[in-house]
Amino acid sequence: MGKIVIDPLNRVEGHLKIEAVVENGVVKEARSSGTLWRGLENILIGRNPLDAQRITQRICGVCPTAHSTASTLNLDSAFGIAGNIPDNGRIMRNLIFGCNYLQSHILHFYALSALDFVDVVPVANYSGNDPDLVQVKSFIARGSLSPFFPRYEGDYRLKKDENIAATKHYVEALKMRMITHEMLGIFGGKMPHNMAMVPGGVTERPTVDKIADFRWRLEKVRYFIDNIYLPDILLVASRYPDYFDIGRGVGRYMSYGGFELDTNPDLTKRKRLFPNGRTDINTLKLLDFDPSKITEDVKHSWYKSGSHLHPSEGETDPDFHKKGAYSWLKAPRYDGKVHEVGPVARQLIAYLHGVPQTVQNVDAVLKAANLQPQKLASTLGRHAARAIEAKIVADEMANWVLQLKPGEPVHAHFEIPKEAEGMGISEAPRGSLGHWISIKDYKIANYQAVVPTTWNGGPRDDSGEPGPFEQALEGTRVKDEKNPFELVRIVRSFDPCLACAIHIITPKGKEIGKFVVGA
């Protein structure tokens, strides 16, 4: 029996450690551990509620827009104005958030995980004159091997020309990332950490110039998704078909729903591009979603605060010496049960709701890869679902931007209430994201976030059931324990972001070691 330790696992947001106990070549037990304490949200306590949108974005540089979306929905709800958002504000929020989705999904496939399937070594001997590839070749020749190495060896299956083409796409993906950031800047001011999303709507005004600027850039990104990203996913799918059976995971899925199509003040009833719900991969029946059933367990997390609490009454009291604990992530559960969140969850649930864009695109990809829907519950299923929804979001953005009405309102009036509770639930690129606020005496009295990578990467719950990463790893056959490429492929398919997962509120005045929070 051997133990594999992969630490750090990620190509960014690195503080994720995976431990796998292997018996007869198969993972018998896996542990996912967030190894960094951040304590970022403690800054929120006692502040003006409007600061939430600014500060929570700093949880992450990859998906700050997800946190600005969840926090503005949270403040809309606490201020009692969720039903008053003007169409221009609703649409510009979708566009700003959509840009972040596109950059995040493209970044994830090409920069953070494609190198698990693509071998860049053939580019060292490239003899053509493509300027991007010539640059990569000279970069390698200078001995600059990062970010391509170190890596696990032994299972690269694309042909030489395919590896070279995919490396070219890696470079093009970086340009797409730049374009989506520029697009986000048009309506959001800047990326990361947009300045435009505020309770009531946005601060930016649409003009014909901005709409045109946005739209031509979006067309480049749509071309890349349709002609490069989706075909690359299908190519990898054709060469690594066993990865539609590897890394299946818990099989229970949940989506809070995201991208606002109306302004129903009840977020659970609001019409959204990706609707809310739950499902099980074995039955594929649509199940209900009720946010009051969300709780967080901490038996195996380094906290001495209460376990199984709803986020509206969440506590975060660190205890690094706690026995039996092995992660700074909590273990979120719905109705006491573990759920995977993310693109597979969103697309399965949207499919079961009959969302036409999802049905059409999921059917097309399943047909092209000759797969049953159940195969989406897998390592490559996660990559495929992510590419499908990049296309859906990009195509919808092309419609939304033309629905903006220059000269019409972008923002609804609000007043900060003396006392209020709020909830902002949405879908970040990596899955379901919720923010909860409690306001007392016009200030933030408590603020809790439950984040996608906390759902997927969290440890065992109080009943001992492992989290989604852990369950996806358990039962996996490892060919060579020194090169556990199967395990990194599985976990990276979830697109882990530990910066998000370990955001953590600490109440003001709390002593942590020698420090007193907020003192």
Ligand code: NFE
């Ligand atoms: Ni830091 Fe994030 C997304 C959020 S993930 S990337 O997507 O919220 O846990």
Ligand code: MG
């Ligand atoms: Mg939290």
